[in-house]
Amino acid sequence: MSDLFCSLIKNRSVSKFLRHLAGRVIWPLVVALTILVINVIKYYIPTLLPKLYFVNGHKYGILYFNMIGFFDSGVGGLTIIEEVHKLIPEYSTVYLGDSARAPYGNKTHDELVKYAWQGAEWLFAKGCDLVIFACNSASASALREIQQQKLQKFPDKRILGVIGPTVEEIAKRGHKNILVLSTVATKESGAYANEFKKLNPDIQVFSHACPNWGPMVEQGMVGTEEMFLDVKREISEAEKKASDYDAVLLACTHYPYVQDDVKRALYKNVPVYDQGGLVALSLKGYLLRHPEIESGLEKNSVYQYFVTGDPVLAQKIASERFGFDVDIKHVTV
The missing domain is CATH 1.20.5 (Single alpha-helices involved in coiled-coils or other helix-helix interfaces)
Structure with a gap:
């Protein structure tokens, strides 16, 4: 043969x-x-990776499929994602803090649009179908333009801000005179005054910018005497313009880090609202109203954190905030 x-x-x-x-x-x-x-x-393989990581008990890994992205100028947005993880911990998330270009509060409109869109595109590439701008400056100045002009080439993606959900919730609570503490960019946008006026014209908004707080938080100065003195000085200036306020809104996601200092500095005992819980509650409601988005999201409780600046400092700040070690990696956007 x-x-x-x-x-x-x-x-x-x-x-x-x-x-x-x-x-x-x-x-x-x-x-x-x-x-x-x-x-x-x-x-097909990327859709299996989350299961493999989760089966191995490893909650931090590389994912490529349908997560919720959070974008901020630095570590401020961690105060949002902290509450999201408490309320709806099953959803896998990716956090990006653009700390290399922080603060955002002193940036121009064009710069904010450029940086926020770069962050959104990075999160899209990372596998996020839904992105939250966990930054008031970006939400106030850049969100609408990005939604109306730049998002058109990504019809299956969504970008949400933090101002609308915050105003909607606080407007229900019966306050008439609200002191809004924010960055310069957020104050100059007039976003909070406009949004409150839409819901309830009787609500009076007093806006005051606190330009040093965000940078000081990013530098790890929370809890220092220097930080408290700056908070005390800004509160004193704000109260000269808004002595009859009946509530205070921390309209920057960095400001919850100094919430205790703010309460100490106020001469009135009034509610001091931060945005974390309000935005988390709003996000949960949004997902319930949009099952076409919710059904595709990964629910393996895999959390990833990235910053464009110093990951060691960001990790220290985040770990102190959360009460446990957080793995944060450096990226370039």
């Missing part, structure tokens, strides 16, 4: 036929199988 096979191979006509067969059938089949394997790896 082997002698017959060898003789066939030596026969030129048979060899020519086999080469013809390989060229017409075998190689196209190999190419088709290769393309099939590539598509399987590209489209």
Whole structure:
């Protein structure tokens, strides 16, 4: 049998036929199988990765599929994601803090649009279908333009801000004179005054910018005497313009880090609202109203954190805030 096979191979006509067969059938089949394997790896393997990480009990890993993204100028947005994880911990999340370009409160409108959109695109590429701008400056100055002009090429993606949910919740609580403490960019946008006026024209808004608080938080100065003195000075200035306030709103996600200092500095005992719980509650309601979005989100409680600045300092701040170690990695956007 082997002698017959060898003789066939030596026969030129048979060899020519086999080469013809390989060229017409075998190689196209190999190419088709290769393309099939590539598509399987590209489209199906990523959807399995979250399960593999979770089965191994590892809650921090690389994911590529349907997560909720949170974007901030630095560590401020951690006060939002902290409350989101408490209220709806099952959803996998990715956090990006642009601490290398912080603070955002002194940036121009064009800069805020550029930076916020870069952050959103990075989160889209990371696998986030829903992105929250956990930054008041970005929400106030950049969100609408991004939603109306830049998001059109991503019809399956959504970007939400933090101002609307905050105003909607506080407007229900019967306050008439609200002292809003914010960044310069948020104050100059007039976003809070406009949103409160839409819901209840009787609510009076007094806005005061506290430009040093965000940078001082980013520098790890929470709890220092210098931090408290700056808080005390800003509160004193604000109260000169709004002595009859009946509530205080911390309209920057960095400001909950100094919430205790704010309460100490106020001469009136009034409610001091931060945004974490309000935004978390609003996000939960949004997902209930939009099952077409909610049904596709990963629910493996996998949390990832990234910053464009110093990850060691950010990790220290986050760990102190959360009460447990947080793994934060450096990225370039």
